[in-house]
Amino acid sequence: MTNTNTPGHLWLDELSTTEAAKAAIEGKVVIFPVGSVEEHGEHLPLCTDSIQPEYIALEVARKTGCLVAPPFRYGIINAGRNFPGSLTIQFSTLFSVAKDILSELSRNGFNRIIILSGHAGSSHMVALRLAAQEVVYQNGEQNGKQRTRIMVLSDYDFADELTAELADPKDGHAGTIETARVMAIRPDLIKSKGIPSTYDMPRFEVVLHPEQYFPSGVHGDPTAATTEKGQKINAHIIAQVIKLVEELES
Numbered sequence: 082m083t084n085t086n087t088p089g090h091l092w093l094d095e096l097s098t099t100e101a102a103k104a105a106i107e108g109k110v111v112i113f114p115v116g117s118v119e120e121h122g123e124h125l126p127l128c129t130d131s132i133q134p135e136y137i138a139l140e141v142a143r144k145t146g147c148l149v150a151p152p153f154r155y156g157i158i159n160a161g162r163n164f165p166g167s168l169t170i171q172f173s174t175l176f177s178v179a180k181d182i183l184s185e186l187s188r189n190g191f192n193r194i195i196i197l198s199g200h201a202g203s204s205h206m207v208a209l210r211l212a213a214q215e216v217v218y219q220n221g222e223q224n225g226k227q228r229t230r231i232m233v234l235s236d237y238d239f240a241d242e243l244t245a246e247l248a249d250p251k252d253g254h255a256g257t258i259e260t261a262r263v264m265a266i267r268p269d270l271i272k273s274k275g276i277p278s279t280y281d282m283p284r285f286e287v288v289l290h291p292e293q294y295f296p297s298g299v300h301g302d303p304t305a306a307t308t309e310k311g312q313k314i315n316a317h318i319i320a321q322v323i324k325l326v327e328e329l330e331s
């Protein structure tokens with residue numbers, strides 16, 4: 082579909098109340114970006130997981146005419162929580178915030194929603210998914226159809242599809258892929274080349290100081306990152322999220 086948004090009006094909260102009512106009636110899809118404040122080695126900023134989904138969401142909105150809800154830039158940090166600058170929130174907090182935002186979007190008539198999270202920790206994703214589930218269940222059916230449709234994903238669900246081609250198979254947190262993506266999005270926030278390293282967490286034990294298993298805060302090789310790789314990964318994610326928007330519009 083073609084973009085009918087007023088130029089510059091990609092953010093939901095840049096609309097007026099009248100425009101918001103119209104957008105809801107038109108059945109616009111809304112992307113809700115969720116990030117985190119989390120250590121990403123010495124070479125990437127704490128907002129790494131926030132700027133990635135926000136960039137993807139805005140590019141998708143530019144191309145499809147969907148809207149981007151104001152982002153929520155906090156998440157549940159486990160492995161990296163003791164590094165300076167990491168700010169974690171509780172599971173119940175993330176669940177409540179996500180549920181409130183989804184319920185409010187729905188109450189305003191926006192019933193096609195994508196939660197796009199830049200942080201992909203397992204408990205973080207479960208909190209978002211449970212919030213979406215509760216809103217979908219509560220809203221039930223309308224005219225024999227599910228009233229509210231919500232997709233919950235991390236942009237790393239799609240970035241990982243290019244790992245085999247562009248990075249080491251074990252590439253992870255603040256590694257090649259993530260560093261390359263930030264180089265392509267906000268080169269001014271790259272602090273250094275980064276230090277290649279890996280971590281080896283205990284498989285089952287809950288530990289007080291998980292950072293001792295990865296003192297650099299990096300899992301992968303940031304020095305193998307390039308802007309070109311980042312552009313390629315971001316373009317792939319944008320194309321995949323556009324397909325999701327079209328699926329929700331159909």
Ligand SMILES: [Zn+2]
Nearest residue numbers: 129130255259
């Ligand atoms: Zn990250």
